[in-house]
Amino acid sequence: xxxxxxxxxxxxxxxxxxxxxxxxxxxxxxxxxxxxxxxxxxxxxxxxxxxxxxxxxxxxxxxxxxxxxxxxxxxxxxxxxxxxxxxxxxxxxxxxxxxxxxxxxxxxxxxxxxxxxxxxxxxxxxxxxxxxxxxxxxxxxxxxxxxxxxxxxxxxxxxxxxxxxxxxxxxxxxxxxxxxxxxxxxxxxxxxxxxxxxxxxxxxxxxxxxxxxxxxxxxxxxxxxxxxxxxxxxxxxxxxxxxxxxxxxxxxxxxxxxxxxxxxxxxxxxxxxxxxxxxxxxxxxxxxxxxxxxxxxxxxxxxxxxxxxxxxxxxxxxxxxxxxxxxxxxxxxxxxxxxxxxxxxxxxxxxxxxxxxxxxxxxxxxxxxxxxxxxxxxxxxxxxxxxxxxxxxxxxxxxxxxxxxxxxxxxxxxxxxxxxxxxxxxxxxxxxxxxxxxxxxxxxxxxxxxxxxxxxx
Numbered sequence: 001x002x003x004x005x006x007x008x009x010x011x012x013x014x015x016x017x018x019x020x021x022x023x024x025x026x027x028x029x030x031x032x033x034x035x036x037x038x039x040x041x042x043x044x045x046x047x048x049x050x051x052x053x054x055x056x057x058x059x060x061x062x063x064x065x066x067x068x069x070x071x072x073x074x075x076x077x078x079x080x081x082x083x084x085x086x087x088x089x090x091x092x093x094x095x096x097x098x099x100x101x102x103x104x105x106x107x108x109x110x111x112x113x114x115x116x117x118x119x120x121x122x123x124x125x126x127x128x129x130x131x132x133x134x135x136x137x138x139x140x141x142x143x144x145x146x147x148x149x150x151x152x153x154x155x156x157x158x159x160x161x162x163x164x165x166x167x168x169x170x171x172x173x174x175x176x177x178x179x180x181x182x183x184x185x186x187x188x189x190x191x192x193x194x195x196x197x198x199x200x201x202x203x204x205x206x207x208x209x210x211x212x213x214x215x216x217x218x219x220x221x222x223x224x225x226x227x228x229x230x231x232x233x234x235x236x237x238x239x240x241x242x243x244x245x246x247x248x249x250x251x252x253x254x255x256x257x258x259x260x261x262x263x264x265x266x267x268x269x270x271x272x273x274x275x276x277x278x279x280x281x282x283x284x285x286x287x288x289x290x291x292x293x294x295x296x297x298x299x300x301x302x303x304x305x306x307x308x309x310x311x312x313x314x315x316x317x318x319x320x321x322x323x324x325x326x327x328x329x330x331x332x333x334x335x336x337x338x339x340x341x342x343x344x345x346x347x348x349x350x351x352x353x354x355x356x357x358x359x360x361x362x363x364x365x366x367x368x369x370x371x372x373x374x375x376x377x378x379x380x381x382x383x384x385x386x387x388x389x390x391x392x393x394x395x396x397x398x399x400x401x402x403x404x405x406x407x408x409x410x411x412x413x414x415x416x417x418x419x420x421x422x423x424x425x426x427x428x429x430x431x432x433x434x435x436x437x438x439x440x441x442x443x444x445x446x447x448x449x450x451x452x453x454x455x456x457x
Contacts, residue, residue: 008424010396011436016414018261018309019442023252027052027077027242028270029431031204031300033060033103034180035240037111038212039081040069041088041187044237046081051242053077055430056101063108066092067119077242086235087188091117095155098123100356100401100430103177105154106135110181113144114164114188122155126356126401126427132156134173135181141167142185166191166231170223173351174324176201176274179227183209183216189231198224201324202274207299212238241298243270247328248432250278251407252442253307254336257287258415260388262309264442265292271301277326278333279305285313285340313340315385320348327351330381331408334363338372339415340385350379356427357400366409369395370420393418403427407435414439 027050037060039046051057053076061079065071068090070082084090089112096119098105105121109132112119122128133152140146143161148154166189169182179195183205186193206227209216215230249266256262271279271291282289288310291303315337326333330349337344352359364376367383371392375382386392393416399406406425413420428435 006426009426010421010423011410011425012419012421013410013413014419015416016259016443019252019256019259019264020262020444021264021442023249023264023266023438023442025244025248025252025266025269025438026054026432028245029054029056029247030103030176030202031208031242031270032057033107034204034208035242036060036064036071036079036081037107037184038208038235039237040064040067040071040083041086041111042083042212042235042237043085044083046083046237047239048079048081049241050077050244051079052245052431054433055099056104059097059099059101060104060108063096063098063104066094066096067112081237083235083237086233087115089115089117092119095120095122098127100124100127100403100427102127102130102356106132106177106181107184109135109158110139110184113139113158113160113185114142115160116162118157118159120155120157124401128154130354134175134178138167138169138178138182139185141169142189144185164189166193168194170196171198174199174201175351176205176324180205183227183229186229186231187214187233191231193229193231195227196223196225197227199321199324200225200274202272204272204300211299212236243297243300243302244268246270246275246278249305250329250332251411251432251435252439253282253289253305254332255411255414255439256307257282257309257313257336258339258411260309264307266305266307268302269305271303274325277322278329281316281318281322281326281333284316286310287313312388315340315342315344315383317345318347323348323351328404331359331363331404332411334367334381334383335408335412337383337385338367338370338391338412339388341387342385344383344385345380346382347380349381353378355402357402357405359402359405362398362400362402362405363408366397366405369397370412370416389417391416393420396421396423399424399427401427403430403432407432410436410439414443
């Protein structure tokens with residue numbers, strides 16, 4: 001399967017009527033990846049409900065099958081994984097293609113790094129540009145070896161450690177992917193693997209490891225958050241319900257705050273404190289956002305999110321220490337900030353330079369193309385808000401094979417004065433299949449499309 005085939009598909013989106021109704025967004029992508037991987041590393045059967053069925057997660061499902069697990073789709077969002085147990089991965093017969101999924105490839109590298117097998121990984125053009133060294137360096141401490149292109153880039157072959165050793169690793173940067181890769185590698189290492197994170201990041205891996213039966217403890221210390229994992233557990237298959245993805249919910253929420261007269265509900269969204277930074281930020285900007293029907297599902301806190309457009313938002317300075325709790329939401333925050341009064345300052349976001357695209361540069365160039373002035377630095381983006389009716393629109397946005405860039409400007413276009421063209425919307429299916437259909441339905445089918453989706457020559 002190739003992820004680079006086909007011509008780009010552009011879409012031109014015009015001003016929308018008010019958004020109303022219920023926005024059912026997909027299952028959480030981070031949790032979906034982890035559910036498949038831990039199901040494959042368990043003994044027995046894992047049943048998953050609400051799995052995100054975007055391209056990224058399907059690539060992880062195919063990878064788990066390639067490593068010897070039995071992975072079956074039973075129905076919409078319903079999947080069954082029959083695992084091989086910790087240390088039971090078989091050597092894949094072919095190259096593993098992860099498409100656009102940085103999360104998938106990094107977590108799976110960790111999961112196989114302490115098993116004496118060899119696997120080769122690749123991805124689409126965007127993923128092949130992204131550095132893997134931040135994961136392969138700590139995996140080398142276990143005894144794994146990695147051979148890739150210059151700069152530690154895909155395609156890359158990982159040779160798992162024949163005699164892995166436990167590791168004590170302090171994260172040099174806040175990264176849930178790196179933390180998770182090390183913890184997954186630690187499952188098949190003897191003794192105790194310790195990960196220290198100075199700044200807390202999303203904790204889905206820790207929660208799910210405990211749910212599958214791993215011996216894992218977490219404590220706060222002067223060093224930061226210390227996670228201890230005992231090696232060689234017998235993980236047992238589970239029944240999991242995946243909450244709806246807060247990163248996906250961010251798009252209809254932000255669009256409702258951009259488009260006057262809007263009021264929507266997004267049900268069943270995960271509100272894990274390590275992921276909820278955007279909603280806190282939006283409230284500080286003056287947004288009317290309420291959490292209703294709060295509950296717990298599958299070990300994760302969940303709520304229905306009600307959002308109502310109430311008028312002008314104000315620009316703020318987002319605390320840099322909040323970045324790990326909303327790192328994927330900065331693109332849509334930058335789009336929303338264009339409609340605020342005053343400046344929105346986002347610092348400590350250098351991680352965005354090495355996502356699916358350089359998201360700081362992509363958002364800066366895109367906002368300039370629609371008439372919104374910005375300033376940027378290595379780890380900062382400042383958006384000079386134009387007010388609720390001040391975004392000109394027009395122009396063409398380069399999505400750069402990045403789903404969040406494409407969706408952020410699609411939302412902006414719904415409130416801009418002039419239609420906006422996005423040069424390639426194909427990447428949206430990696431995380432949010434049905435995104436455009438949902439947004440049009442919330443607008444009562446009245447979103448103006450100046451031009452239907454079409455292949456570019």
